[in-house]
Amino acid sequence: MGLKYLWVSGVIIVFLQLITGSFGWGQHGHYVVCKIAEGYLSENATAAVKELLPASAEGDLANVCSWADLWAIRTHYYWSRALHYVDTPDFRCNYDYSRDCHDSAGRKNRCVTGAINNYTLQLTSACHNPAFKSRYNLTEALMFLSHFVGDVHQPLHCGFLGDLGGNRIHLHWYHRKANLHHVWDTEIIDTALKKFYSSDLNIMIESLQKNLTENWSNYIDSWEECDANRTVCPNPYASESVSLACKYAYKNATPGSVLGDDYFLSRLPVVEKTTGSSRDSLSRRPKPCIRFLRVDL
Template identity: 70%
Template sequence: MHPNYGVIQSCASADAAYAHCGATGVLGWGKEGHYAICKIAEEYLSEGALLAVKQLLPDSAGGDLAELCSWADEIRWHFHWSSALHYVDTPDFKCNYDYCRDCHDSYGHKDRCVTGAIYNYTMQLKSAYADTKSELKYNLTEALLFLSHFVGDVHQPLHAGFTGDLGGNTIMVRWYRRKANLHHVWDNMIIDSALKTFYDSELKVMIQAIQKNITDIWSNDVTDWEHCAHNYTACPDWYASESVSLACKFAYRNATPGSTLEDDYFLSRLPIVEKRLAQGGVRLAATLNRIFDSQPRIAQA
């Protein structure tokens, strides 16, 4: 069983809670990466899912899920319990992921990791929409925002990185002339460098390029990306397995402590980052479609 984290307490009322709640921290893709994933997802939402998402969003979002896709990072200092839900640590150099072995927090509490969180918030949303007569037990807006963020996080390869280096957080390198840890390179710096080098510092242009690749280069892969085995609503275990494999093949390789990462690393890793953003967006949409398509619960939500 995956955990029920229960009804989440908002740190302020209504829109204020979703606008600015607590300090901003670096977890998961940076703001640009999460924005891109949710923007891509919006293009693949069914009519019913899009309606449900828009009605769950607070007014401050203006109907745009991408505007709040980084909310889970911004409130993690207030919701301290949520920090462990952004990642799953895997055994050093095993290069594989196993839910029963790996999904726990640093205190050993089971199910407290990014894949467990995805199962949990999927369950909260699906159960609420499956029974229109039941009393609402969950904050469905926060469930939507957490789910959208964590589906993005699990696609960042180092969010399934090694326990010994905290997913690359303790591996200090230079990104060109700047000091950084390897995790931050994958969260932010590859995307930042791509924006400046190839996209005129315009995130919109980068997102459009990724969307074009989805319809052109990756068009034959989209059905496989969307698929969830055994008719499951969410399948984050597969995404985490992909991530740790990519971490071993690309993130950790040639990135030893003290090394300088420049063009060779950047240009060979950027396609991995952009494909993971694409997969995260397509899969978030597919998950939301499976949750919302069959049972509208909007009036009571």
């Protein structure tokens, strides 16, 4: 399956401030993920996506991939907060849907993998049966799905219950106070932008696209696969993420520690590879009638 989707809290061109930290990938990650994925949509898929997008997106899916993180959305859709993550028992580096997919009140299926299944089902149901188009808000379904597929690939959205996916691990990122979740949401990406990409997001995107066609081309077939030819397979995504959380995110990141070049340079390749490969989860070729997600590869 490969490492997918690590960056995901992009920029929505709307009017409210994006809240980072406990809310998902940082400002640039979601945008990068969806921008790369858009490049692999077929002509019909692109037209269908634009038909579903709100006017505020200006025809660009990447502009609404962090919509679900906006404070106004978090407040108005309070019920959706549990859908951004799925945490495992402390120090359990494996994911189990029946054990882990629930909210803090124990209600089943209320987690990021459950949400991905739900919104995929809404979109596919409307595809197969026009009567479902009036039952579901397909614009919201598309925006939630695009966001949550991103979130599930951020390792600390599949972290440990005890520290709330790293939110309770307070430390320093170089000289600034931060928590570990925020480091993975925002700081690694923003530091890379400044150090290696002249603070230009377009240069970063071009670099990742080049890696997809050159350095990572051997991984693409495995990244595109889902068991039983399913449209999405969030359980393997979550399993991969908690494994990465144990191997990379939590390692050497204890409360009060200072994370600097050693941590940054050793984790950045994980982030970049997952960001580039994330386009496969969003632009996977499913059954033919799902036009808005189909790609020509």
